[in-house]
Amino acid sequence: MSGIAEAGTKAASFRLWIGGAAGDGIAAAGQSYIKACARSGLQVYAYNSYESVIRGGHVLFMAEAGTQKPCLQSSSCDILIALNQETIDREGPRAGKGVLFNSDRLRVDSSRLQSGARALGLPCGQLAQNPLMQNSAALGAAAFLAGLDMDVLAELLRETFKKKTTAVIEGNILAARAGHGYAVAHFGDSAVPVSGDGKRRMVLSGNEAMAFGAVAAGCKFFSAYPMTPASSIMHWLAPRAAAYSMVFKQTEDEIAAINMAIGASVAGVRAMTATSGGGFALMTEGLGLSGMIEAPLVVVEVQRGGPSTGLPTRSEQGDLFQILGASQGDYPKIILAPTGVEDAFYTMGEAFNLAERFQLPVVVLSDLILAEHRETVDDLNAALPIDRGVWAQNSGSGQDGFKRYAVTSNGVSPRAAPGQAGFIHVAASDEHDEEGRLISDVHPDPAMRKAMMDKRMRKLDSAAEALRPEVLEGPADADLTLVSWGSSCGAARHVMRCLNEGRKTRVNFLPIRNLHPFRSEEVLAILKRAKRVMAIEENYTAQLCRLIRMETGFDIVRRWLKYDGDPFDPEASVRRAEEALHD
Amino acid sequence: MTSPSPAAVKAEDFRSETKPDWCPSCGNFGVLNAVEKACAALGLANKDVLCVSGIGCSSNLPGFLKAYGLHGIHGRALPLATGAKLANPALTVIAVGGDGDGYGIGMGHFIHAMRRNLNLTYLVMNNEIYGLTTGQASPTTMKGTMTKSTPEGCIENPINPIALALAAGASFVARAFCGDIAHMASLVTQAIEHKGFSLVDCLSPCVTFNKVNTYPWFRQRVYKLEDSGHDASNFSAAMTRAMESPGRFPIGVFYRSSGIRAYEDLDSTLSRGTTPAAAKLSLSGKASEAIKESFR
Known part of the structure; x- marks a missing residue:
């Protein structure tokens, strides 16, 4: 020996x-x-x-x-x-x-x-x-x-x-x-x-990073129904909620979870719910309510293998189009997909700010591997910037007539919460006028309907500007550009690291963090400069590729897809990229 | 902000400038009237009242009340109200809606809200029909009643909301009739005053789509519990009275428990006196360092 x-x-x-x-x-x-x-x-x-x-x-x-x-x-x-x-x-x-x-x-x-x-x-x-x-x-x-x-x-x-x-x-x-x-x-x-x-160093999972991020962002209300692989967010927050002046409520179902969070938001607090794909399906009508009454809301969706009960303890990224299409009608929402554990923490801070600045639902889309794997993080700056958006100031007149949904140039109207004197109004899920009065049935007003739709949808223009830019990782010029999202970014970064060993510049990588609104010009410019592009994602229909084609017209034809529930294999991923470099 | 004294507040102070769009002589006018009277009687400030509803004719009520309103989606008034109350327990939160909204699509929330016993008031305008969708059978439609969706007569047994509420652990259970607004206003006042979940099932005739359960029909069947020697602290007696319908409709307080603690007195955050809506958002350096250290 x-x-x-x-x-x-x-x-x-x-x-x-x-x-x-x-x-x-x-x-x-x-x-x-x-x-x-x-x-x-x-x-x-x-x-x-x-x-x-x-x-x-x-x-x-x-x-x-x-x-x-x-x-x-x-x-x-x-x-x-x-x-x-x-x-x-x-x-x-x-x-x-x-x-x-x-x-x-x-x-x-x-x-x-x-x-x-x-x-x-x-x-x-x-x-x-x-x-x-x-x-x-x-x-x-x-x-x-x-x-x-x-x-x-x-x-x-x-x-x-x-x-x-x-x-x-x-x-x-x-x-x-x-x-x-x-x-x-x-x-x-x-x-x-x-x-x-x-x-x-710290070592934490994606779900822990998100839960910590929510606390650091000032979330004061969290409602959820247990569902793997989102539940560990609940397990982290439940025993700690009181210490951070947060109310945690386990609910009877996901419909109650999202509606309680919306109620809390209307009462003026930063509110969140978390679930997986099946639970999110039940939340969709509520998501539209948040969009319609302009109640800020953060929803964490941790994907697992679908459809239906699917693969409860296995990973997949198959819910992108569910989130994109969630709820009836057109309304503004933001969808962010963190690309790693550290990013999951900061994305939560950004999500709460975006939700309040633009008064809309923000879905933070994660997946089982991102949520449950643990990795070291050098440090996290928990003094997150907090921007609560525009609020009605001073005491109002005390009379009816507060324009909660005032038409503004960027679509954002000053908010007020119950308890504030002078700004009484109704937040209504029916179409309404600037004061929140119904214009749905008895008093139809097509011109006002159009003005309200335009106002709400206009918020997305400024929201797109406010999103963190998409940034190419690795060498500026490379033979192959990888595109990925969520936990699959790990496979892409691994491939880039292996194939660029010895200071080579064969591969670079574009992680897509902002899924909606999509920063189309920025992404298209990067893709147009690329020599070869390959997408890496964990689903059957290449959902990110479909989104990119829809938003930019650019068709990513090389695809490394997986939907067997297991994480990407590092060696197989490198081999697939080698093939792409020589096809 | 200090609340005005009861004497200074009038029912009209709670009347919105938006006129109700209900059919003339709809029972819901009575409920609106009773809510205004109750808020005035309790000396509430308009700004501190939040009226939450789902969808249906009766769920339009928040638009006609001068108070903060949240007119949500079908069946979800109670979760919305629950979230608002948990975020700011200082608010007086009144959830309203119809029998389809609360006892049909929202039934799951109804049961859980009662066992939870959060300090909310829930007024269900029960007209035994779906009115806004022009006359289909509702969960409280009597067996045999012909509606657009039950052309040969309803073949399902109706829900008994009072018995259900008692079984689910509601700590204040009452029924009121829109034909007696003063009595209803007194019940709504007691419901708001009660610390815990309070249900008032409001018999509210639909004059357009329900030609069976009309004002005269109800008048022949209602009687006041307080005039009949009922002891509202006796659960078994309350259950016996609850089972009298549909032949007779006792109105008044069926049951009032002072022994069931309200949710906010038990919740680990709220029982400390914390108001989440007033809490500081950012973490202290010490708190964030403690969290970070827990990950090391």
Whole structure:
């Protein structure tokens, strides 16, 4: 045994997978591990592939930690921690260095492993006082193999188990130290130590970034009905709402969720709801109400595989046209799709400002992979700018006649909320005049109807101007321009990084963050300059390509599409881009 | 802002300059009148009242009341009202609508709003017909009634809103009749005063599309609970009275519970006295640093 790898042989990254059954505590173990990496100055990307069962389904936690942040999950690992036989059989052949397993009750057939990979049996019965602590023993061993400081892991286990008894906390730490010690003594050849830069980073999921973003943006009302994969926004906000003067309301259905948020908005607070595609389908009429009465609203839609119940725990980007077409009639709305975890945080801040400045619904479109994968973020500036838009000032006359829907040059009319003296009005879902009086049935007024439609739709012109510009990433000139949105931006960035290695300028990348209104001229100018264009998205009908053609007339013919529910495979994505470079 | 004293406020102060577009002698005029009287009797300030509705003839009411209004979509008056009340508990929030809106398309929200017991007042103008859509059977249409959608007579049993409300845990349940506005105004006043969810089912004849459940028809069947020795604190007695219809229609307070705590007294944010609508938006540096540290 050679012990710890020699100086100068540090790897750029270490890929650890943990596999087992749902209920084996994989998510908690994985979270402790990646936090230990993030505290050790490493950059991390982790994705937990799970099935919608409480106990029993196959779960695979995939983490990569290194000096450069990975853009998506890896398709193979250095070390696999296998908590059951199924994991050894399914995932064992994908481990390059070895498989860590409890040798008291599992067996690894070394002939089925890659050459160079070892069966790393841990006698957990000796190492841990209690079979429940086997994960900690395995984590201790993994910490050694990754070159992590055991004390950092011990500190995290103490935090993870802080609500348990001292015996449980100390037992887990002892098991981890024993696992670490055992690995030092027996697994030195399999170590892939990486060293970080010393910066203590945050590690968070897209949903956590959005929930934090909502709090930092001053959201004071959140209503939602549980639906995977949006629910973890609720799980993060529910216990914290009171501390930030926010009311959280779990509702009887998604129809109630969106209407409660609209009611709260009318009462003058920043309000939000969150759901997935099926729940959003129920919200569509409410979205139109928000547009019609000009009540600012933020709706988070975290996509999963559709249609119908579809793939509840698998990712897809198949809801773009549902959002674009949601609700009857023409009305202004904004659709933003963050391109990563950090972007998800800042996009929430922008969404609340846009909703209030233009008094309309803003849909923030996410997807399961963006929502649930975790990655390191250096820092977030939580002092977000807050722009509440135009409000009726001073005390009004106290008489009827406040023009809540006054026709203005940019379509935005000063708002007022109940409790404000002098600005009494009705926010009406029927077509109405400037004062909010109905002109729908009894007193039809075609000229006023047209003026109101024009006023509302006009808001989109200034909203388009107010959106963050779309920016090309990578070299200004390249042989291939990738176009993508949402979590698929990870695959595009990975391809760009791989194909541009050695300072090459083969690939650049255009992430589309603003889906509606579409910054057509800007996007078209970039696409027209491109030599070859390929879109990467996770749906059957290339929905982003269809949108781009609709908005710009530009047809992206090279498409790398996926709709099997799994994330993009990094190597296959690179191969597809190589083909596009030579077709 | 201080509220004006009750004596200074008149019912007319709550009358909008927009004239109601209901058919002459529609029962809804009585409800509008009763709401104006109740708001005046309680000395409410117009600016602090929010009247929320769904869709239907009766849901046009907010447009005729001088108060803030939210005229929403069909069946969703209660979720809209709930959101507004949770965001600003200082408001007096009155939800209004018809039987189709509340007991039909909005039934799910109706049940949940009652078990939630938020301090809202809900007035349902029950005319036992869909009026705005010109006369189809509603959830409260009596069995056998012929309508445009039930040409051979309605074959479904009607909903009993009073019994449902009692079963769902509503803490104030009453019925009023548009033929007796003073009585209705007293019930609406008590409903608004009640801390918790209050339902007033308002028998409100549709003079155009319902030729069965007319003013004279109701007059022959209504009687006042308070004149008949009913004890509104007795749940079983309330349930017994609720089951009397459709043969007889008791009006008055069926049930009033002071033992069920209002939602806002239990909610973790509102029970601290927080008013979200008045809260500071941006996070303090200390709070944002604490969140960031939790992710490290």
